[in-house]
Amino acid sequence: MAYHTHQNRRLYYLDHGSGPAALLLHGICNSGRAWLPQLQALSSAGYRVIAPDFAGHGASSRLDAPYSVADLAADCVALLDHLDLPQAHIVGLSLGGMAAQQLALDAPSRVRSLTVACSFPSTASDEARQMLATWKQTLREPDGPLKRLEQSWPRNLNAAFRASPAGQALYWQWHAQAAQADGESQARICEGLADYHLADRLASIAAPAQYLAGECDEVSPPALGQWMASQVPGARFAILPGAAHVANVDSAAAFNDALLAFLRQH
Template structure:
């Protein structure tokens, strides 16, 4: 079965392959399907790939109140316990990167190498809080998740990717996923993630960590990602040229190359 329970909630995950486990953690309002470009490459490289849908996302159950980074970390640890996995590597993008950092800092013995892409060290600034509140307001409108995707697609992936056949296919798939998303749950997440701040804790991050930035990302800028890498004792920084915020999708080949090269160093 591809479901596990946390309290009264049921979450969905996808697992495939054999070998060392690697968790793929997606961003807000997305789902595990966003990792489709990386799953085959990881399985072929000999990993067991585990792709959860965060609570309130994808095929996981709905939420009835604010739900933050710490809550998602709790769910992920419950998933590892459910699968009887003692240690795993992690790849997280955007919100998924924050969850990965929270997990590694809180339960360092459970994790190995980390890839943190297009993500944030803190969400407590007034600008981020205002942005998250605007997301929540859109999610709560009729068909809000579709509306947000239509508004944000140009800033999520690069113009070059948007103009390709693969870009159009991806947009259609994500549009359909957004059409079935639960807007109130996503609003709970948007409001719940604005208390995350690991900047002072990054000095305690004991794991080899690759911080990936998209050169054209205007949300999680290359400068901010490099600052995170500099604060982490074993941090490395790489920049994906031409990539926007969802770098694993619009620059899948380059992203996957950086990811596999780093993970294989173990």
């Protein structure tokens, strides 16, 4: 089955391949399908790829109340339980990176390694609060998820990828996905992000960790990723040349190389 149930929420996940498990956590307003550029690379290298749709996203249950990063992390632990997996390599981008860090702190024994890409340590700043307020307003408008995709696409993917045939095809795939998304559910995730603050807890992460940043990421600049890596004992840091915010997509080859090199060491 491609679903599990946690606290009365029916949550969808992709499960492909065999070997050590890699749990891939997507960004806000997206789905597990955002990890398709990693699916073949990881499975061919001998990893089992598990890519859930967060609550309120993709094929998972809708939300009618604020949903925190801690809630998302708890859903991930429940998925590992459902699959009888004592541990997994945890990989997260943007919102997924926030949930990955939360999971590493809340359930450290379940984390074989931690990869955080283009993410954040906190939403406590005035800038972050304003950004979330804008997103909530947009998402609750008619066709809000479509509007947000159209607004965010130029910042999220680099210009070369957006101009390529693959980029143009992906735009229409994500456009169709956004057309079916529930804006209220995604706004509830934005509400839950208001309480996210791990900046002063990162030093407690015990898992082997790497932080990846997109050289051209305007949403989560490289300096932020470097700072997070500096807080986590023993963490490594790398910049992906030319990559924007959704670096696993617009710079998939470089992302996959960095990810696989790290996973093979752990």
